[in-house]
Amino acid sequence: MLRDLLDPGAGAVDPGAGGIIGVVDRPDLQRLDPWRWEPRRDGMLVAVGGAGCGRSGLVEAIASVGPSIRVPLHPAGAWDAVHELTEIDGDHGGLTLLVDDLDLIADRFEPEHRQAWLDRLATLCRRRRELGLGVVLTAASTDGAMRSLEPHASIRVLMRMPSRQDHRMAGGDAATWDARMPPGGAVVDGHRAQVLEVDPVARPPIDPRRRRLGAGPIAVIAADAGAVARRLEHAGRAVVPVVDGLAAASAGRLVSTSAIVGDASAWQARWDAVELAAAHAELLVHGLTTAQLRAVTARRDLPPPLPDGDDWCWLITPSRVLRAQLP
Numbered sequence: 316m317l318r319d320l321l322d323p324g325a326g327a328v329d330p331g332a333g334g335i336i337g338v339v340d341r342p343d344l345q346r347l348d349p350w351r352w353e354p355r356r357d358g359m360l361v362a363v364g365g366a367g368c369g370r371s372g373l374v375e376a377i378a379s380v381g382p383s384i385r386v387p388l389h390p391a392g393a394w395d396a397v398h399e400l401t402e403i404d405g406d407h408g409g410l411t412l413l414v415d416d417l418d419l420i421a422d423r424f425e426p427e428h429r430q431a432w433l434d435r436l437a438t439l440c441r442r443r444r445e446l447g448l449g450v451v452l453t454a455a456s457t458d459g460a461m462r463s464l465e466p467h468a469s470i471r472v473l474m475r476m477p478s479r480q481d482h483r484m485a486g487g488d489a490a491t492w493d494a495r496m497p498p499g500g501a502v503v504d505g506h507r508a509q510v511l512e513v514d515p516v517a518r519p520p521i522d523p524r525r526r527r528l529g530a531g532p533i534a535v536i537a538a539d540a541g542a543v544a545r546r547l548e549h550a551g552r553a554v555v556p557v558v559d560g561l562a563a564a565s566a567g568r569l570v571s572t573s574a575i576v577g578d579a580s581a582w583q584a585r586w587d588a589v590e591l592a593a594a595h596a597e598l599l600v601h602g603l604t605t606a607q608l609r610a611v612t613a614r615r616d617l618p619p620p621l622p623d624g625d626d627w628c629w630l631i632t633p634s635r636v637l638r639a640q641l642p
Contacts, residue, residue, distance in 0.1 A: 336376040337510040339503060350508050352377050354409045354449025359440055361465050362453040362501070363485045364474025369498035370453040372510055373472065374415045377451055379513045383411040390424045391523040391622040391638075394432055398619075399524075400448070401435045411449035412439065421460035427605060428620050433460060440467040457485050473502045523622045525638040526630050532573035534560065534592035535628070535641075536611055538602030540578040543641065547574045550642040557581040561588055564595040579603065579611050589613075593631060599639060601628040608636075 337350035352360070360377075364370050378385065386396045400412060414420065414436070421429050443450050452468075454461040465471075475496040476482040482492035491502045499510035533552070537543040544554045552574035555563065560575030575592055582588050589612050592598055600608050605618060608629060618636035621627040630639035 334380045335511065336373070336380060337499070337501075337508055339506050339508040341506060350503070350510075352380050352411075352449070354381065354411045355444075355447055357449060358443055358469040359450040359467055360452070360470040360472060361461070361468040362451070362472035362474060363455070363457055363461070363476075364453075364501075365455060365477045365481065367498060368474035368476075368496075369500070369510060370474060371415050372499050372512065373474075373501070374413050374451060374453060375515050376510050376513050377411060378413060378516045381409060381411065383413050383516075385413040385415070385516075385518060386420065387521060388416065388420055388423070389622065390420075390428065390432075390620040392521055393420050393424075394428065394620050395521070395524050397432060397435045397439065400439055400446075406447040409447055409449065411451060414450070414452045417452050417454040417461055417464070418456070418459045424620065425605070427617060429460075431617055433463065437464055437467070440464055443467075456481070470503070472508075475500060523638060524619070525627075525640060526632075528597055528630070528639055528642065531571050532569045532575070532596040533599055533642075534575040534596040535577075535599045535601055536582050536589075536603065536608075537576060537578060537600075538607075540576050540581070543601055544574075544576045546641060547576065552642065557584070557588060561585065561591055564591055569595055579607060582611055589631075593633075597639075598631040599628045599641070600631065601641065 334351040334353050335349045336352045339348045339350045341348050362370055362373050384396055386393045421433060424432055439448060440450055452461065452464060457465050471486065473482065473485055473487045476485060476492065479489055479492045483489055487502060491505065499512065501508045501510065535543055548554050551572060553570065553572045554574045554576050557575055557577035560573065563569050563573065575596065589598065608618060609615065612631055614631065614636060616636055618629045619638055621638060626640045628639055628641055630637045
């Protein structure tokens with residue numbers, strides 16, 4: 316009966332219309348009910364299932380019913396998506412935050428960034444009602460990153476698991492496990508349900524947040540000072556080593572194209588080097604780890620994760636550490 320209702324030619328269900336994301340079999344009432352998603356009412360949905368179970372199809376179905384933000388898989392984009400929502404107070408207008416493959420996203424972060432990201436995500440889960448925000452999380456199991464977030468869920472969806480034991484470990488009743496459950500099949504509140512197939516929502520690539528550099532001089536703490544110096548010279552910068560650059564800064568002789576470049580040891584050779592450079596130029600950190608950045612700059616705040624690519628770096632400002640790109 317579920318398959319008949321889901322037949323595209325039957326015309327019985329219009330995906331996305333009225334918030335419909337699927338159908339739920341109610342044998343106790345001898346009927347099939349629409350399965351709807353309404354962010355303000357439903358709050359937070361957690362879906363767990365093995366490979367090929369249709370978790371991403373559920374996410375696409377929910378995306379089809381209203382405004383949503385889908386968290387990218389790469390750490391920089393995932394960090395930005397969650398960070399931006401935590402920065403905005405007030406009502407989010409019934410927006411749905413979609414986090415597909417939570418465990419995969421979390422595993423791509425460095426440990427310190429992973430915990431900070433999960434803490435921010437947990438804050439959104441706790442405050443979702445006052446923020447007017449829906450949250451959808453999917454994962455392969457309730458272990459790992461999902462463990463601390465799943466207790467906030469108001470709706471739990473159990474999709475096809477590899478074994479009956481996995482099904483039970485995820486909170487399901489052994490009697491509801493079905494090894495032949497098709498993609499999109501699920502158990503919701505003990506009832507068999509099926510997600511409607513929808514066309515994926517086209518989303519333009521999201522550029523990671525970054526601060527554009529000004530037209531003035533820069534100073535770069537680099538893991539590979541030689542490579543950075545050659546890059547900047549090719550970009551038309553007048554590159555000088557740390558000692559000469561600091562002397563020029565003290566004398567007011569830095570020009571707009573100046574670039575003071577050195578590795579961590581060159582910058583640490585003089586106790587006030589970082590502070591002096593930051594007073595006269597935009598201070599960049601390239602190719603260093605978070606621990607190395609803290610050791611050289613004495614900053615304790617956590618910088619945002621950087622995207623892949625040799626041009627990305629951190630920009631040190633008085634109030635925070637931001638992303639930037641080398642010229």
